[in-house]
Amino acid sequence: MNPQIENNFSYHEPTPGQPEIYQAIRKKAxxxxxxxxxxAPGSREKSLALTNLEQAVMWANAAVARHDK
Structure with a gap:
């Protein structure tokens, strides 16, 4: 059994305080x-910037969900 795979592919129920962290991250993003x-002018680059910002939010939220501070 690989602990990292188990952690990364498991549901992590929000603990007290985590929903507020998720909201703060989404608000700034x-x-x-x-x-x-x-x-930014309409372009592929702008689309990529927005897509990568979405990814950054998702990964930041995953960091909060998967790891204790």
Whole structure:
């Protein structure tokens, strides 16, 4: 059994305080998304920037869910 695989592919029920952390991460990312949307011209690069920002939020939330501080 591989502990990392077990951890990465398991459901992690939010602990007290985690939903607020998720909201804070999403709020800041949304601010940046709007900044990118407002300032960057429509392009593949802009789309990639927004996609990668979404990925960053997902990975940040996964870090919070999977690991204790």
């Amino acid at each position: 949304k601010e940046l998304a709007y900044l990118i949307d407002d300032l």
